[in-house]
Amino acid sequence: MRRTIEIHPAAPPKPPLGEPCNGCGVCCASEPCPVGVLVSRRRHGACAALVWEVQGGYRCGVLVRARRLRGPAWLRRVAARLASRLIAAGQGCDCDYEVEPRH
Numbered sequence: 675m676r677r678t679i680e681i682h683p684a685a686p687p688k689p690p691l692g693e694p695c696n697g698c699g700v701c702c703a704s705e706p707c708p709v710g711v712l713v714s715r716r717r718h719g720a721c722a723a724l725v726w727e728v729q730g731g732y733r734c735g736v737l738v739r740a741r742r743l744r745g746p747a748w749l750r751r752v753a754a755r756l757a758s759r760l761i762a763a764g765q766g767c768d769c770d771y772e773v774e775p776r777h
């Protein structure tokens with residue numbers, strides 16, 4: 675099934691499945707993960723938590739917020755670790771979509 679998703683023109687190309695995540699945003703711009711479903715309150719379309727950063731490309735807003743929580747450093751660490759685990763961050767690209775750039 676073909677779908678069209680909107681991606682920032684400066685986003686890096688999607689790496690192959692299993693390669694390190696480069697923040698291309700294809701997965702989260704396509705559909706939300708289980709955490710993203712809760713945050714976005716929808717099962718389809720781009721995740722509402724997806725954020726674009728000039729330095730670093732697409733980021734998970736849930737993780738970004740967890741890292742910026744107010745409070746002691748240990749709380750930020752715990753929140754970030756929990757968020758990372760929930761969204762399976764740092765485990766390589768788990769998205770098997772084939773991307774065809776629109777010309």
Ligand code: SF4
Pocket residue numbers: 688689694695696697698699700701702732766767768769
């Ligand atoms: S998991 Fe894959 S598709 Fe998703 S942002 Fe990372 S590299 Fe891109």
Ligand code: SF4
Pocket residue numbers: 701702705706707708709710711713721722723724725733734735736737761
């Ligand atoms: S990883 Fe973060 S931005 Fe991506 S779909 Fe899940 S909650 Fe949304």
